Amino acid sequence: MANNRPNHSTEAVALRKLGINETYQLAMHILDQYRSTVLSCRYAVPSHLALPESRTQLEEVIKAAVVETVMRHPMLQVGMIDVTSKTPSWVQLQSLDLSHHIEWLYLEEHADFGQTVxxxxxxxxxxxxxxxSTEHPGxxxxxxxxxxxxVMEAILTWNHPHFDGIGAKVFHEDFLTMLNNAENGDYERTGLNGDIFRLPEAPPFLPAPIESLKSxxxxxxxxxxxxxxxxRPQIFNRDVSQAAWCPIRSSPYKTQFRAFFINNASLVAILALCRQNKTTITGLLNGLALIAFSSHLDSTAAPAFQSSTMMDHRRNLPPAPPDAPWDRSDRAVxxxxxxxxxxxxxxxxxxIRSKLPEDSSEEIDLSADLRRELWAVSAQNRLEIVHKIEGGLRNDLVGVFKYVTDWQQTxxxxxxxxxxxxxxxxxxGVLDGNKSEDDQSWSIExxxxxxxxxxxxxxxxxAPISVSGWGMCVSASWPDCAVDMVLGERIxxxxxxWLTQLVSQSSCAS
Structure with missing residues (x-):
């Protein structure tokens, strides 16, 4: 078996330099300003594979589906060299040791599945x-x-230079497709020997960074x-909308994370309200966050605010090359x-603060006045996002990033x-979970x-995400060393x- 182990250190072939976004994310990781990103999905397992005696077969199906997903998305196949330099590069690997990429966790019957997840x-x-380095993709x-x-939970954890959140969503959707195909016996992948998967000798065709595809x-x-x-020296910074109330601190590094779930009926009602008020879930969450922070921080600490909406540039990409294994630009990991x-x-x-109750110690309900402000802010937020979409790649932050020569210093x-x-x-956005009443098919719930x-x-x-036909999860994370845990939990x-109240008020109105 020793001859089958990966040996990349002397044979790594450089493919291309990391792009702007990739280098920026790598610098944060090296400086311990960021660690990992996670997208977890709960899969409905076909009934015959859920049996204890089918454990080996289940593992083989999952392994086959992972391999096929890896072959569709070359960013899952590559390592890095010169990671601490100003010009790190992606490199070709000869093989993957799946024992480093797939971890199996089997719980006892008395364990709390949801809490363990x-x-x-x-x-x-x-x-x-x-x-x-060149040993394993991140x-x-x-x-x-x-x-x-x-059911089973599949928790995808990754290092952001390899791909973004939309890439992770595509991964899960394609993994789901591969699970159903593997279940039908469609795959007989050569090159897999136990946990060692030998990659093709031909260099993988990597998705190009956006700055090399478009101006x-x-x-x-x-x-x-x-x-x-x-x-600009900080002494000349007079922008009161910046978050001076929350100084940047780097240690001790610890992420606080909270999440809640909204069922599909409630999500449908919220989406209907958003349409009526000319906004989206993203606009609504920005509006709700504004009211929440305005209520928990006073005007001395925070007289104004700034927020940011993360956006996907795949809509601005040219069509995928004919030989790209991911087929379409919007399916690039x-x-x-x-x-x-x-x-x-x-x-x-x-x-907004003038419409809040004087006693801020009690839970605040969305009054009629606050709802009017909420929908106005949410609609404006959507208009700003639409304006950005219509502007395409002009005056984009990534365009400014191309002038950065040393990301770690920056x-x-x-x-x-x-x-x-x-x-x-x-x-x-919405993940396609292949919702089905068929207990012989894989789906995401x-x-x-x-x-x-x-x-x-x-x-x-x-960070919200929805699954088609099932509902939405809204999560939040913050640095424990900089944000008071009580504040985060109250937000x-x-x-x-408030999302629950909006659903209830919508039901009463109808």
């Missing part, structure tokens, strides 16, 4: 990928099973402003994320400044998305309670 999820958010799947339960034009005014904000910033000025925040400098954003919304604490980023990161409690 949450415990593993939280633990993996703070796990690092220490081997940033991703793994933890499969959790319990007895004859008709990223910057207007002089936009570029000048970005340059001034980069070099790679790193195509950008963001759009939102400002909530002192006048708006003062107006991220160290950013960590010494005033924090810009109070919150970020990173919405992965729920999903949960989480981001480890990003030290110089927003104080709190809000999340507000979001959950």
């Amino acid at each position: 949450q415990d593993v999820f939280r633990t993996q958010l703070d796990e690092r990928f220490p081997d940033l 991703w793994k799947i933890t499969v959790i099973r319990q007895g004859e339960a008709p 990223l034009p910057l207007d002089l005014k936009y570029l000048t402003k970005a340059y001034w904000e980069d070099i 790679s790193n195509y994320v950008t963001q759009v910033a939102h400002k909530f000025d002192t006048e708006l925040v003062a107006t 991220m160290r400098r950013i960590a010494e400044r005033t924090r810009q954003f109070t919150w970020i919304v990173s919405n992965l 729920r999903a949960q998305f989480g981001i480890s604490a990003e030290i110089p980023a927003a104080a709190i990161e809000i 999340m409690a507000d979001l959950e309670r």
Whole structure:
């Protein structure tokens, strides 16, 4: 067996340099400003594979589906070299040892399945990928099973340079397809010997970074402003919307994570309200977060706010090359994320605070006045996102990033400044779970998305994801060393309670 073990150190073939987004995320990982990102899905297991005597067959089906997914997405096949240099590169690997990428966790009957899933999820958010070399790609799947339960949890944990959250959603959707195909006996993959999967000798066809596919034009005014904000001494920073109330701290590193779930009927009602009020779930969560932070922070600490919405650039990509194994640009597992910033000025925040009850110690309900402000803010937030979409790649943050020559130095400098954003919304949208009444097919019933604490980023990161026909999970994470745990929990409690109230008020109105 020793001859089958991977040996990459002297035979790694450089494929291309890391792109802008990839290098930026790698720098954060090296500086311990970020650790891991996690997307977990609960899979309905075909009834005949849920039996205890089918454990070996189940593992073989999962292993085959993982291998087929890896072959569809080359970013799962590569390692890195020169990771601490200014120009790290992706390298070709000869093989993958699946024992490093698939972990099996079998629970006793008396164990709490749901709590175990949450415990593993939280633990993996703070796990690092220490081997940033040519040994193993930075991703793994933890499969959790319990007895004859008709479900399993598949927790995908990855290092962000390899791909973004949308890439993880595509991974799970394709993995689901591969599970159903493997179940039908469609795969007889050569090159798999036990846990060692020998990769093709031909170099993998990697998705290109966006800056090499499309131009990223910057207007002089936009570029000048970005340059001034980069070099401006903090003494000249008079922007009261920045999150000065939450200084950037880097240690001790620990992510606080909370999540709640909304069933499908409630989600349908919320989506209907969003349509009526010309907004989206993303716009609504930005609006709710504004009210929540306005209620828990006073005007002295936070007279105004900034937030950010993470966006997917795949809509701006050219068609996938004919020989690309992922077929379509929107199915690329790679790193195509950008963001759009939102400002909530002192006048708006003062107006919202004027409509809050005087006794802030009690739970706040959404009054009619607050709902009017909520929908106005949410609609405006959607318009800003639409404007960004219509603008395409012009004046995009990634275009500014191409002028950065040393990302580690840049991220160290950013960590010494005033924090810009109070919150970020990173919405992965709707995952296609192949909902079926057939107990012989694989499907996905729920999903949960989480981001480890990003030290110089927003104080709190809000990360919703829905599964078609099943409902939505809203999660939040924050750095324990910078954000008071009680504040984070109160923000999340507000979001959950207010979404429930909106559903209830919608039902009464109808």
